[in-house]
Amino acid sequence: MASVKLTFLGTGTSHGVPCIDCMLTDYAACPQGVCRAAQQDARHSRTRCSVLVEAADRAILVDTSLDFRAQMLAQRVRQVDAVLFTHSHADHIGGLPDIRSYCRPGQALPIYGAQETITALTRRFDYIFNPPEIKGGGIPELATQVVRAGESFSLFGLEVTPARVEHGSTRECLGYRIGPIAYVPDVKVMPDEAKAIFSGVDVLVLNALRRAPEHPTHLTLEASVALAQELHPKVCYFTHLSHDIHYVHDQPSLPSNMDFAYDGLTVTIELPRIPRA
Numbered sequence: 001m002a003s004v005k006l007t008f009l010g011t012g013t014s015h016g017v018p019c020i021d022c023m024l025t026d027y028a029a030c031p032q033g034v035c036r037a038a039q040q041d042a043r044h045s046r047t048r049c050s051v052l053v054e055a056a057d058r059a060i061l062v063d064t065s066l067d068f069r070a071q072m073l074a075q076r077v078r079q080v081d082a083v084l085f086t087h088s089h090a091d092h093i094g095g096l097p098d099i100r101s102y103c104r105p106g107q108a109l110p111i112y113g114a115q116e117t118i119t120a121l122t123r124r125f126d127y128i129f130n131p132p133e134i135k136g137g138g139i140p141e142l143a144t145q146v147v148r149a150g151e152s153f154s155l156f157g158l159e160v161t162p163a164r165v166e167h168g169s170t171r172e173c174l175g176y177r178i179g180p181i182a183y184v185p186d187v188k189v190m191p192d193e194a195k196a197i198f199s200g201v202d203v204l205v206l207n208a209l210r211r212a213p214e215h216p217t218h219l220t221l222e223a224s225v226a227l228a229q230e231l232h233p234k235v236c237y238f239t240h241l242s243h244d245i246h247y248v249h250d251q252p253s254l255p256s257n258m259d260f261a262y263d264g265l266t267v268t269i270e271l272p273r274i275p276r277a
C-alpha cells in the first residue's frame with residue numbers, strides 16, 4: 001500500500017516558543033508558563049511553521065521557515081524536491097537562503113506560490129533571483145512556478161490544490177490540499193471555495209494561535225475547532241501555536257479527533273490502491 005508521510009517541522013507562531021519576550025521578563029509575562037515548560041517538555045518548544053510531505057521517495061516542503069536550517073538538522077531531512085509557499089510573511093520564507101544545500105547543480109529546484117508571494121520572494125531575496133554576473137558560491141538555483149487558487153496540479157503523483165484564505169493584508173495567502181492532507185497554517189477567514197477544497201480530508205492542519213483574545217489575522221482555538229468540525233476531516237492537528245496553548249492542559253478540551261501538533265510529530269496516511277486484475 002502506498003503511503004504519504006507528514007512531518008511537522010515547526011508548529012510555532014511567528015515569535016516561536018519559547019519567545020524572546022518572555023525570556024526578557026524571566027517568564028513572568030508568560031500566560032501559561034509554556035515558555036519555561038519548553039525547557040523540560042519538547043512538545044512546548046515550537047519553531048516557526050513548516051511541514052514536509054513525503055510520498056513515493058519524493059519530498060515536498062511547505063514554506064522555508066525562519067528556523068529552516070535547525071529543522072532540517074533536527075529531522076535529518078535528506079532531500080527536498082519541491083517547495084510550496086503559503087504566503088510571504090517573514091516566519092514562512094526567512095529560511096530560503098539555506099535551501100541551497102538541497103539544490104543539485106544544473107537542476108533548478110521548483111518553488112510554487114501565488115503571484116503575490118513569488119513577487120515578494122524575488123524582491124526580498126534579490127541576490128537569488130537576480131544574481132550578479134560573476135556568481136559566487138552558494139546561490140540556490142530555483143525555478144518559480146505561479147499557482148492559482150482552485151487550479152490543481154500534479155506533483156510526484158499527488159494532486160495539489162491551492163486555495164485562497166483570508167490572512168491579514170495578504171491578498172493571496174494560500175492553504176494547500178496535498179493528496180490526503182490539507183495544510184492551512186495561516187487563516188482568519190476561510191471562504192467557501194476553500195472550504196470545498198479542504199472538506200473531508202484524512203488529515204487537516206489548521207492554525208490555532210491562542211485561546212483568547214481574538215486576533216485580527218489568526219483564528220483562536222475555539223474558532224479553529226468550530227471550523228475543523230465544519231470541514232469533517234478524519235483527524236485535525238492545530239499548528240502555528242503561541243505560548244498561550246499548553247499542550248498538556250489544553251488538550252483534554254479538544255474533540256477526540258483533534259490534537260495539537262508539535263515539532264517532530266509524524267503522521268503516516270495509507271492510501272488505498274485500485275486493485276488491477
Ligand SMILES: [Zn+2]
Pocket residue numbers: 018019022029030031034035036243
Ligand atoms: Zn511565553
Ligand SMILES: [Zn+2]
Pocket residue numbers: 013014049089091092185186240
Ligand atoms: Zn505565519
